[in-house]
Every structure is written in structure tokens, then in C-alpha cells.
């Protein structure tokens with residue numbers, strides 16, 4: 127039996143943008159600072175309003191290529207008694223990092239997500255999440271995020287760096303479970319246009 131080896135890691139897997147990467151440019155049609163960004167899919171674990179156990183995060187456009195959101199942690203989010211589970215925190219950061227791609231009008235998926243857990247996070251805390259894009263290189267979008275306890279200036283509990291890769295809409299229609307893809311295309315036929323993406327599946 128053979129498992130993954132170091133050679134399976136793609137070249138350039140680092141989260142450091144290459145020297146030829148460019149400064150991110152806020153899309154001219156990006157939502158104005160302060161605008162609440164809708165959910166990209168109502169069953170999304172991170173932002174879907176109809177997900178029964180989801181995080182129900184609502185991201186807000188910031189200046190530049192950046193967003194913020196707040197997450198009120200609850201008992202359902204525990205790992206250790208009374209403390210948030212690290213995977214829940216990573217999910218929340220992945221969600222806001224993904225929402226940053228809206229500011230570029232890019233449809234992209236997470237390729238790499240690296241988290242640093244700096245402080246334990248009690249459940250019942252409100253986590254203030256912020257994420258911003260730092261660089262773009264062809265299809266690659268490099269971003270960074272942080273989660274602070276209690277206020278946007280509160281103690282830094284978790285930080286993350288991530289690489290997203292832009293994909294065509296066919297990524298979802300090809301790989302997604304057929305019944306869910308069919309349902310969303312039936313119920314929201316303009317799902318791509320809803321977010322005003324340029325989509326050429």
C-alpha cells in the first residue's frame with residue numbers, strides 16, 4: 127500500500143506568491159464597502175442560510191479586496207469542553223477567504239489553507255473575521271485572514287493564509303453530486319449571474 131509522498135506535492139505549493147505575481151485589483155463592479163454579500167449557495171456549510179447546522183456567516187465588503195464577518199460561536203461548535211473546534215474555525219476562515227474572491231469577481235476554490243491557532247477560543251465568544259487578497263498570479267489568488275475575539279481589535283486567536291485557484295463553472299457541474307447541481311440550476315437558473323460572474327463553462 128502506498129500513501130502520498132512529498133513528491134505528490136505540486137511544485138510551487140508554497141503560499142508565498144511568486145515574484146511576478148500582481149497586486150490584487152478590486153473589480154470595478156465589486157460591491158461597495160459595507161455591502162452585505164449574499165450566500166453563493168443556500169446549502170453552503172459556511173454561508174448558506176438554509177443549512178441546518180451551518181455557520182450562517184454573512185460577509186461584508188470592505189475597502190480594497192477584502193471582507194469582514196462575525197461568527198457567534200455556540201455549543202455545537204465545541205471541540206474541547208467549552209472551546210471551539212479547530213476545524214470549525216478553519217471553516218469560518220475558509221468561508222471569508224472565499225468571499226474575498228467576490229471582490230475580484232473570480233469563481234475560485236480553495237487549493238491550500240494553512241491555519242495558525244494562537245489562542246483557545248471559548249464558545250459563546252463572537253469572532254471577528256477579516257480576510258484580504260494579497261496577490262494574484264494567473265489563476266492563483268493568494269489571501270490572508272484573521273479571527274479576533276470580541277471585537278475587530280480584540281486578541282488575535284487564529285490566522286490563516288490561503289491559495290485559491292480560479293475555476294470554470296464546469297468545475298461544479300462536472301464534479302458536484304448530480305441531484306444537488308440539478309436542484310440549484312432549477313431553483314436558481316441565474317446562479318452565476320446572481321454574482322455577476324463572467325462564466326464560460
Ligand SMILES: CCCCCCCCCCCCCC(=O)SCCNC(=O)CCNC(=O)[C@H](O)C(C)(C)COP(=O)(O)OP(=O)(O)OC[C@H]1O[C@@H](n2cnc3c(N)ncnc32)[C@H](O)[C@@H]1OP(=O)(O)O
Pocket residue numbers: 136137138139140166167220224233234235236237238263264265266289291293295298299307310311317
Ligand atoms: C452550479 C454551480 C454553482 C456554484 C457556485 C459556487 C461558487 C463559489 C464556490 C466557493 C467554494 C468555497 C470554497 C471551498 O469550499 S472549495 C472546496 C475545497 N476545495 C476543493 O475542492 C478544490 C479541489 N481541488 C481541485 O479541484 C483542483 O486541485 C484545482 C481546481 C484547485 C486545481 O486544479 P487544476 O487542474 O484546475 O489546476 P492546476 O493543477 O493546473 O493548477 C492551476 C494553477 O495553480 C497552481 N497550483 C496548483 N496547486 C498549487 C499549490 N498547492 N500551490 C501553488 N500553486 C498551485 C498551478 O501551478 C497552476 O498555476 P499556473 O502554473 O497556471 O501559474
